[in-house]
Amino acid sequence: DGGITQSPKYLFRKEGQNVTLSCEQNLNHDAMYWYRQDPGQGLRLIYYSQIVNDFQKGDIAEGYSVSREKKESFPLTVTSAQKNPTAFYLCASSVDGGGLGYGYTFGSGTRLTVV
C-alpha cells in the first residue's frame, strides 16, 4: 500500500546535538512538507518542497534544514540552533501542492524530546 513513512516514531536528543528525522513516500507525489505541532498551536510549516532539488522555508524554518535529493525522500534535520525542539513533527505530501484540491497525505509523526 502507498503511504508516507516517518521514522523513528520517538526520538531523544541531547542538547547541542543535531538529529535527522526521516520521511519517505511511495505515492509518487511531487510536493512534500514538514510541520511542527505543539499543544494548542495547530500545525506550523517548517519547510516544503515542490520538486526535487528545490525547497522553500515555511513560517518557522530557523534552526531546521532539509534536503530533497530524491522524489521519495524529504529528511528534516533539527540543528543545535533550534532552541526549543521538543515537539511532534509531521511530514506530508501532495500530488499537486494543493492547487487541484487533492489535499495532503500525512505520515504518523515523530515525537522529538530533548533530554
Add this chain to the structure above:
Amino acid sequence: AQSVTQLGSHVSVSEGALVLLRCNYSSSVPPYLFWYVQYPNQGLQLLLKYTTGATLVKGINGFEAEFKKSETSFHLTKPSAHMSDAAEYFCAVSDRNFGNEKLTFGTGTRLTIIP
C-alpha cells in the same frame, strides 16, 4: 492569502448528541476546503473535502460538512457522537491555484465525548 478560523479550541458533547465543529475561511476566490482528524500520537487523516459541485459533502465515520459561500463557512457535523470520535479536528483551506499553493490549517478543535 487565505486563512481559516476554527471557533472553539475544545468542544465537549455527550455520547449520542450532535457534533458541530465550526470553521470559517477567508479567501479571495472560491477555495478548496478540508477537514482532517488526528488521534493521539498519530498523523492527520482526511475526513472529507469540498472542491466543486454539491455543497453538502459526506465523509468517513458518518461526518459531513456544508460549504456555505454566503457565510464563508464549512462546519463539520455528525448527528450522533460516538466515543471513538474523540480526537482533534483540523479545518484547512487551499486556493484554486495550480502549483505552488499550500494548505492553510486552522488551530484545531479538540473534541471530547462524555459517556
